Amino acid sequence: MFIARQPIFDKTKEVYGYELLFRGSNTSDAYNGTSAESSTAVVLGGLFEIGVDKIVGDKKAFVNFNYNSLMSNSIELVDPSTLIIEVLEDVEVDARLMRRLDSLHKEGYRIALDDFVQSIKDFKIVPVADIIKYDLIATPLDTIQDEVMEALRRKKVLLAEKVETEEEFIAARKMGFQLFQGYFFSKPVIIAGLKGKKPDITIYRRILNELHQEEPSFQGLAEILETDVSVAYRLVNVVSKKNEHDIQKGLKSALVKMGLTDFERWVHIMMLQDLSVNKPHELIRTSLIRSKFGELVANNTGSLYTRASEVSLMCLFSVLDAMLDLTMEEAMADLSISSDIKDALVKREGPLEPVLELAEAYEQADWEKLDRIASKLGIDSNRLGGWYMESIEWSDRIMEGV
Structure with a gap:
């Protein structure tokens, strides 16, 4: 169904x-x-x-x-x-x-x-x-x-x-x-002659730069987090909720418990939440649903199986222009992400883009287009309904924790 x-x-x-x-x-x-x-x-x-x-x-x-x-x-x-x-x-x-x-x-x-x-x-x-x-x-x-x-x-x-x-x-x-x-x-609200003012995402940029090092350091990440009490508190709070014992050994302990992969995803979500101030909550919910849906699609697509995290991030950032009231090209300008993600979001082309197109087709109930893209990706479209429901449930859990 x-x-x-x-x-x-x-x-x-x-x-x-x-x-x-x-x-x-x-x-x-x-x-x-x-x-x-x-x-x-x-x-x-x-x-x-x-x-x-x-x-x-x-x-x-x-x-x-x-x-x-x-x-x-x-x-x-x-x-x-x-x-x-x-x-x-x-x-x-x-x-x-x-x-x-x-x-x-x-x-x-x-x-x-x-x-x-x-x-x-x-x-x-x-x-x-x-x-x-x-x-x-x-x-x-x-x-x-x-x-x-x-x-x-x-x-x-x-x-x-x-x-x-x-x-x-x-x-x-x-x-x-x-x-x-x-x-x-x-959709972004872009007033002719004016450009949206980007919120300060310095803390997130520093964290992501550390995460993208060949060997990210838990200690280095902890030191970055110590410069922003709000982000640090939110990290400890979310880790505490997932563990029966309180976090007693500081930020580094919280990072180790979460793990680098989950921490990077959490950072992306927190960044989007901060960027979406004064925007409908449904905007970040849409990005979360697309992110999980894209990940599930990629995990079941032979050519994209090893790139599921990139696909997930692409879908997560697919409404960034609306959050910032900028063109997508302007929104992507300062982000350290792969060229394939940027091509998919800015130019709507490249190997990752069909998954975003698939997610949008599902949202719009364009079933004919959905089948066409699923066939192109080599996916049994009968499975898409279950993945979409799983994505809704996942996004609801995430929204409760942010």
Whole structure:
């Protein structure tokens, strides 16, 4: 089973929920009308069997439903406190459907109208709907002003979909939208004529330079860490959590317990966390999921097996431009990393780049592209769904510790 998820943000750019996009196997097409019932059953079964918390955590799960899937009893597998029912725009509205939606609404399920193009005043489902989604490409903001005002008057929650830039996010929020979906959060905000100011990452640069020596020194690393009490404290804290005994012998002991490989990964994550101040938490979560997913892909790809750590780092840094509000070329300028990583991120080429492209295809539920890249890499795409779920779980554990 393949389940991709796309974040839905509130007005403060905190994640409110995830829309779940899915298919049953590597031979299925993307979500479409002919397979909607079976696909919805698959994702609801997955939510129930895998556990909703492992897919969306404590957030809401937005799932698309057509007429037949709305009539099925599979909806009740998922608790109404988690599931938001998205009624597809082409659903035929009849008395039977209205009775079912009214019943679901009374059970506590929240109902969203997907890709809404109808009249707020006339469309029969509006009275039982809680959320109304507008696709900003199909229905630009300047064409729906009156409808938006009427929806707000009726106390509906408005969700702007396909928000691709910060400017669109701000405009939609100003108009009255409360929820936002799209890739605006993962793109840099670059103002013409100005360059983003890079945060001070001197401590991390010194640590990484030591780690890249032929024979890195635990003592040398400890001495570098002693110059920054914040980073040193975080290291001791994370090592203490993983060991029953307190760290009594100082920073060098903490480093030895962690090991150089895990320490380098931890340094990269801490650096990204410091760089992502005032950015949505989902940005670093995306980088972590991509990092683990890329590592799992590389470990199972013959040509990249020995380069899994490079692939992981490439995916981890794939949103660095958005974190710094710089072009990717500017963001990469001062980092001591391999030319293949830089080529993948800046030029979108080279031997490592297909793994990043694979991760992005999965996030966007572009199943056709996913299969094409997986085939190119010599990977059985049936395994990708499991790796993606493993990556989500891993990122959640990391986020708890940082």
